[in-house]
Each structure stands twice: as structure tokens, then as C-alpha cells.
Amino acid sequence: MTSPNHDGGEILATVEEVRVQLARGEALAGVSLEIKRGEIVTIIGPNGAGKTTLLRVLLGLLEPTSGRVRLAPGVRIGYMPQRIQIDAVLPLSVRRFLTLTGRRSDADLRRVLAEVGAPAVIDSPIQGISGGEMQRILLAKALLRNPDLLVLDEPVQGVDVQGQVELFGLIGRLRQERGCAVLMVSHDLHLVMAATDRVVCLNRHVCCTGTPESVQGSQAFVELFSPQVVTNLALYAHQHDHRHDPVRGKETDRG
Amino acid sequence: MPTSTIIATTRCAERKPTVDNFLLRALLGGIGVALVAGPFGSFVVWRRLAYFGDTLSHSALLGVVLGFLLHVNLTLGVIVVCQVLALLLFLMQRQQHIAGDTLLGILAHGALSLGLVLLALVETVRIDLLSYLFGDILAIGPSDLLWIFGGGTLSLAVLAWLWRPLLAMTVHEDLARVEGVPVAQINWAFLALLALAVALLMKVVGLLLVTALLIIPAATARRFAATPEAMALLAALCGCVAVAGGLAASYRWDTPAGPSIVVAAALLFVASHLAPRCRT
Numbered sequence: 437m438t439s440p441n442h443d444g445g446e447i448l449a450t451v452e453e454v455r456v457q458l459a460r461g462e463a464l465a466g467v468s469l470e471i472k473r474g475e476i477v478t479i480i481g482p483n484g485a486g487k488t489t490l491l492r493v494l495l496g497l498l499e500p501t502s503g504r505v506r507l508a509p510g511v512r513i514g515y516m517p518q519r520i521q522i523d524a525v526l527p528l529s530v531r532r533f534l535t536l537t538g539r540r541s542d543a544d545l546r547r548v549l550a551e552v553g554a555p556a557v558i559d560s561p562i563q564g565i566s567g568g569e570m571q572r573i574l575l576a577k578a579l580l581r582n583p584d585l586l587v588l589d590e591p592v593q594g595v596d597v598q599g600q601v602e603l604f605g606l607i608g609r610l611r612q613e614r615g616c617a618v619l620m621v622s623h624d625l626h627l628v629m630a631a632t633d634r635v636v637c638l639n640r641h642v643c644c645t646g647t648p649e650s651v652q653g654s655q656a657f658v659e660l661f662s663p664q665v666v667t668n669l670a671l672y673a674h675q676h677d678h679r680h681d682p683v684r685g686k687e688t689d690r691g
Numbered sequence: 692m693p694t695s696t697i698i699a700t701t702r703c704a705e706r707k708p709t710v711d712n713f714l715l716r717a718l719l720g721g722i723g724v725a726l727v728a729g730p731f732g733s734f735v736v737w738r739r740l741a742y743f744g745d746t747l748s749h750s751a752l753l754g755v756v757l758g759f760l761l762h763v764n765l766t767l768g769v770i771v772v773c774q775v776l777a778l779l780l781f782l783m784q785r786q787q788h789i790a791g792d793t794l795l796g797i798l799a800h801g802a803l804s805l806g807l808v809l810l811a812l813v814e815t816v817r818i819d820l821l822s823y824l825f826g827d828i829l830a831i832g833p834s835d836l837l838w839i840f841g842g843g844t845l846s847l848a849v850l851a852w853l854w855r856p857l858l859a860m861t862v863h864e865d866l867a868r869v870e871g872v873p874v875a876q877i878n879w880a881f882l883a884l885l886a887l888a889v890a891l892l893m894k895v896v897g898l899l900l901v902t903a904l905l906i907i908p909a910a911t912a913r914r915f916a917a918t919p920e921a922m923a924l925l926a927a928l929c930g931c932v933a934v935a936g937g938l939a940a941s942y943r944w945d946t947p948a949g950p951s952i953v954v955a956a957a958l959l960f961v962a963s964h965l966a967p968r969c970r971t
Contacts, residue, residue: 495869515869522862526737527916536859537870561917581870 445472448511448585448617449494454503456489463489465641466503471585476611476618478628481638482660487621490638491589494619514583516574519593524563533562534577544580552576552606568599579610586610588620592627604631625661713829714942720831721934721952723839724895724904729927730850731888732905733919734881737861741906742792743780746799747889748901750776752806755823760813766838769893773886776802781879826897826949828938839891846887849880857881858919896949907956908933911963929959
């Protein structure tokens with residue numbers, strides 16, 4: 437996956453020395469982060485490392501105990517929450533789900549659904565679509581806001597491997613076509629490495645950060661994840677270096 | 692039970708001369724609360740607030756007793772106590788020390804028992820307890836109708852105004868917040884409205900059965916609705932049918948009206964599951 441030159445990109449969001457103290461303990465201990473237009477940043481880390489907490493602070497859903505988040509003026513954020521389950525007792529079509537917080541024209545809806553590769557489900561009940569389709573619909577909902585920054589919390593959770601490859605490919609393409617930045621969280625190391633420009637290893641503080649290649653070689657990364665996992669990852673990422681177009685128009689894994 | 696005998700006698704006494712009027716008022720009042728119960732009940736079902744509704748309604752007896760003691764309109768007393776409890780529940784939602792349903796249980800039964808104890812202590816108050824527990828639709832007077840239709844119109848109008856953001860946060864609260872919905876304010880406003888609706892519903896089915904009138908028609912409507920609005924409207928319709936059916940049964944077989952309405956609603960629910968399923 438080619439990455440555009442974003443060294444000189446406009447800074448969209450800055451996280452400054454954010455600390456979060458929750459009832460169960462310290463969730464974040466002084467985390468700083470910068471996100472520039474056009475880059476894909478992936479936060480990885482073990483369970484309980486504070487990945488989702490960091491996203492919540494960035495989104496303004498959680499007030500940090502200290503430190504702060506600065507967004508560039510006028511930055512629009514599109515948010516894709518972790519895999520959500522909508523209770524079957526609520527009759528809701530995909531169309532209605534996408535227009536919950538704002539009316540959109542039918543053409544807009546169809547365009548964004550085509551963009552995420554789920555054009556056929558627009559009038560389906562939202563509880564009747566597959567896991568992979570649901571992730572695409574959530575992505576479509578985030579895209580409808582024309583975001584400068586896409587914030588994705590575990591975007592491939594509950595999706596099979598083929599679907600994961602497709603989704604990461606889609607996210608990369610969206611970045612290329614829309615020029616937005618992407619900040620995502622993943623606890624899965626394997627596929628995400630190939631789909632990202634910059635990796636931030638988080639374990640309540642930032643352990644290491646850099647390109648996937650440099651991070652994988654760093655001692656901090658190996659300590660954070662067991663050597664066994666890291667070895668497997670290297671093999672796996674290598675294989676995926678050679679897959680260039682995993683997405684191409686395949687309809688989803690609708691079952 | 693002596694109290695029920697007394698009610699039965701008084702009821703028979705007033706039934707003879709004004710049969711048409713009081714039945715008409717009962718039907719009007721019942722339809723009024725059913726129309727309110729449909730949309731609110733749908734949200735109670737969607738937001739899983741059934742126990743919440745119970746807690747609000749159980750506190751209503753406290754409002755009745757306080758109304759007597761302070762010489763204010765009893766309906767007003769119930770509304771005020773329900774509003775206070777709704778505010779309390781709203782604030783308590785934010786704590787994480789005790790599980791939500793445990794807390795609701797404590798409040799519901801605590802408030803109901805406190806109402807019963809106060810009622811026994813205050814000797815000057817002689818109220819017909821059963822009519823508050825199970826409703827007294829046949830005793831609905833013109834002023835009750837005014838409360839039901841005035842309060843009902845108000846609560847439905849505000850609910851319609853809150854509808855879109857409330858639905859968005861019902862689907863996913865964080866997503867709604869990021870997309871600009873003032874979640875806390877809307878949640879509080881909805882609970883206050885629900886408290887008002889509960890106070891009105893209580894007149895017809897009594898505080899023990901309020902939740903039934905909220906959730907049974909909504910659950911019945913789900914099978915035939917493809918949109919949230921259709922479910923709310925169908926729930927209101929199911930409620931009206933249950934009120935009419937329950938009242939007719941009560942008149943025909945002299946059964947208690949409130950419970951008859953709830954039985955009718957439950958029968959509709961069962962029947963709806965025997966009917967072929969529509970669309971979604």
C-alpha cells in the first residue's frame with residue numbers, strides 16, 4: 437500500500453500529555469499524539485492498555501484527568517464505534533440508521549454505500565445484515581459527515597480474515613480518495629500492520645511509535661507483545677506485503 | 692377484604708344513574724392514556740426501561756399520600772413525586788457502585804412501602820388503596836379527563852420534538868454524542884416526560900400495572916412495524932383496542948377494569964404471535 441507524503445501535512449488533532457484516572461486505576465499515564473492530514477495511524481496494545489479510552493478522550497466523550505486534546509479549527513470527525521448490536525425490538529432499516537442524526541438525500545446515501553461496498557442493503561433491516569456489512573455501514577455513517585479525521589475503534593472486529601483484508605484495503609482507499617486522516621485502534625496485530633503508516637504501541641503510555649517496520653524491530657514492541665507473537669507477525673506481514681489489490685469490487689460476505 | 696366491599700358498593704351506587712356518562716368518560720380516559728402509552732412504551736421497550744417505569748409508578752402512592760397531607764391536588768402530588776424520582780434516577784445512573792437493576796429495585800419497593808406506611812400512620816387519610824394500586828377507570832371524572840388530555844398532549848408534543856435525537860441515542864449513545872446530540876439533557880428530558888406519562892397512566896390501570904400498559908402494546912406492535920414511528924402508532928392503536936376490550940369485559944362480567952384492560956392487552960399480544968408475521 438503506498439502512502440502519500442504526509443510529513444508536511446496539516447496537523448488535525450493533538451493529544452497533549454493526557455492522563456485518565458478511572459475508578460479501576462490509571463487508564464492513561466501521560467499520552468501525547470499528533471495526527472496529520474492524510475496519514476493512517478494505528479494504536480495497538482494489549483487488552484486494558486487504554487486504547488479505547490484514548491479514543492474516547494480524543495472524541496470528547498471522556499474528560500481527561502489532566503492534559504488536553506486540541507483539534508484544528510473546523511475539523512470534522514467521523515466515528516466508527518466498536519462492533520455494535522442493535523436490539524431486534526427496534527425496527528430500523530439501514531437507510532434510517534444512516535439518517536438518524538441528519539437527513540440525507542437518497543443519492544448521497546447510495547453514493548456512500550457504493551463507496552464502502554455495501555450498495556445492496558440500503559432498505560434491509562439493520563439487524564438482518566452480516567457482521568462484515570455492519571462494519572461497512574458504520575463506516576458509511578462516519579463518512580456521511582465528510583470527515584477530515586476518521587476514528588475507527590476495532591474496525592474489523594468480528595469479521596473473517598478475508599473480510600478484514602477487504603476492510604483494511606477499503607480504509608486505505610478512502611484515505612487516498614478523500615485525503616482524510618485515519619486513527620484506528622486494533623488489538624489484532626497481523627493485518628493492521630500492512631495497512632498503516634504509523635503505529636503507536638500503547639500500554640497506558642506510548643511504548644514506541646514509528647513505521648510498522650521500525651516498530652516491529654524495537655525492543656519495546658517485543659516486550660509489549662510476546663516474542664512468539666512478534667515472530668508470527670513478521671511472517672504474516674511479509675505475506676501481505678505482496679497482496680496489492682485485495683478489495684476489488686467483491687460483494688460482501690453476506691450469509 | 693373490607694375495603695373492596697366498600698368500593699364495590701359505592702361503585703354500584705353511582706353506576707345506576709349515570710351508566711352512559713361514566714362509561715363514556717372511562718373509554719375516553721382509557722383511549723387518552725393508550726395514545727400516550729404507545730410512543731412512550733415503545734421507547735421503554737427500545738431503551739430497556741421496563742423496570743424504570745415500575746420504579747416511577749411505585750413511587751406514585753407516596754405522591755397520593757403527600758397530596759392528601761399537604762392538601763394539594765392528588766394528580767399534581769403524584770406528578771411531583773414522580774418527577775423528583777425521575778431526577779433522582781437520572782443522577783443515580785451516573786454512579787457505578789451498585790448495579791442499576793438492584794438500585795431500581797431498592798427505590799421501587801422502598802418508595803411503595805414508604806407510601807403504604809405513611810398511609811397507615813396518617814389516620815386522617817382514608818383513601819381507597821385498591822383504586823390506586825389497580826386503577827379506577829370507572830371513577831374518572833371530567834377533571835381527570837382534563838389532566839389526561841392536557842398532560843398527554845403536552846408529553847406527546849415534547850416527545851415528538853425530542854424524537855430524532857432520542858432515537859439516535861437509543862441506537863448508540865456514543866455515536867449520537869459524537870454526532871452532536873446533547874445526550875444527557877435529552878435523557879433527563881425523556882425521563883421527566885416518562886414520569887408525567889406514568890402519572891397519567893396510573894389513573895387507568897393503577898400503579899402496579901402501569902408498566903404493563905407501556906410495554907405490552909409496544910411489544911405487540913413490533914411484529915407489524917417496519918419503522919420506529921409505525922411501531923409507536925401501532926402500539927397506541929393496540930392500547931386503544933385493549934382499553935375498549937377490557938372495559939367491555941369489565942362491563943359484561945363485572946371484572947375489575949384496570950386488570951381487564953391489561954388482560955386484553957396480553958391476549959392481543961398472544962394473538963399477534965399467532966398471526967402471520969409482516970415484513971421485518
